Amino acid sequence: MWDEKYNSQEYIYGTEPNIFLKNNYAKIPSGKVLCLAEGEGRNAVFLAKQGYSVTAVDSSRVGLEKAERLAKENGVTIELIHEDLGRYDIGINQWDGIVSIFCHLPESVRKQIHSNILSALKCDGVFLLEAYTPEQLKYGTGGPPVKELMLSKQIISNELKGLIFSHLIELEREVMEGSHHNGVGAVVQAIGRKSEKS
Numbered sequence: 001m002w003d004e005k006y007n008s009q010e011y012i013y014g015t016e017p018n019i020f021l022k023n024n025y026a027k028i029p030s031g032k033v034l035c036l037a038e039g040e041g042r043n044a045v046f047l048a049k050q051g052y053s054v055t056a057v058d059s060s061r062v063g064l065e066k067a068e069r070l071a072k073e074n075g076v077t078i079e080l081i082h083e084d085l086g087r088y089d090i091g092i093n094q095w096d097g098i099v100s101i102f103c104h105l106p107e108s109v110r111k112q113i114h115s116n117i118l119s120a121l122k123c124d125g126v127f128l129l130e131a132y133t134p135e136q137l138k139y140g141t142g143g144p145p146v147k148e149l150m151l152s153k154q155i156i157s158n159e160l161k162g163l164i165f166s167h168l169i170e171l172e173r174e175v176m177e178g179s180h181h182n183g184v185g186a187v188v189q190a191i192g193r194k195s196e197k198s
Contacts, residue, residue: 002039002060005180013039014178015070017046018101020130020189025050027166027191028126031096036113037085037103041067041078048076052097055079057088085109090120097121100129102142102181104149114159121194127163129156129190133170141183142175156190163192 005012016022021043030051035044038056040063048054048071056078058064064080071078081088086109090098098117105113117127131151132143143150153170168190175185 002058002063005060007062010179011040011042011066011070012178012180013042013102015040015042015045016177017043018130018177020187021099021101021128022046024128024167024191028052028097028099028128029122029124031122032094033097033099034090034095034120036098036100037105038067039063041070043099043101044078045070045074045076047099048078049074053079055081057081057083057085059084085113090116092119093122095121096125098125098127100127100131102131103129104131104144104151107148110151111159114156117160118162118194123194123196125194127160127190127192127194130187133186133188135170135172135186139184139186141185142177142181143185151188153188156188160190160192162194164195165190165192167191 033047033052033054035056038044038058044054044056061082064082133152134147134150136143153168170188172184172186175181
């Protein structure tokens with residue numbers, strides 16, 4: 001499915017980073033960052049330009065080829081991993097940051113990844129997320145047309161216990177990201193840190 005979606009010259013979510021990430025990336029300690037379901041690479045390339053060592057994981061080979069091209073055009077290098085997130089091992093005590101931007105997964109896969117995030121982050125590592133909530137179904141301006149793939153404050157709180165959240169809100173905002181995220185959207189945003197006690 002995603003290979004088909006990405007199979008065009010156009011970057012369907014644009015080449016600019018997600019605005020929530022752009023405004024908050026500095027909260028991630030310098031070092032290694034993992035971008036989940038990174039697609040065409042816009043966020044990974046942005047983070048690499050800020051000096052992070054970035055690994056981008058996605059199930060779409062076509063998306064990752066476009067990410068590689070975008071990285072070359074911007075004079076940066078990112079590690080690209082072609083893997084289904086249901087099978088990808090995010091490691092232990094490995095990442096200074098983990099970024100999840102509009103990464104909408106089946107519940108079983110999502111729970112598995114969320115349960116591993118705390119142990120995968122280094123001490124003081126930061127998890128940054130933006131995703132659509134079920135309210136997004138009213139707008140139809142992006143995201144999956146299925147409530148079960150959406151996220152909420154409650155889901156994040158329940159599934160990411162142990163992180164200290166400095167930011168966790170649901171809101172409506174203009175999401176202008178290429179042709180596939182375009183218009184008012186209902187989103188949840190999260191910034192959580194792993195403390196020494198976690």
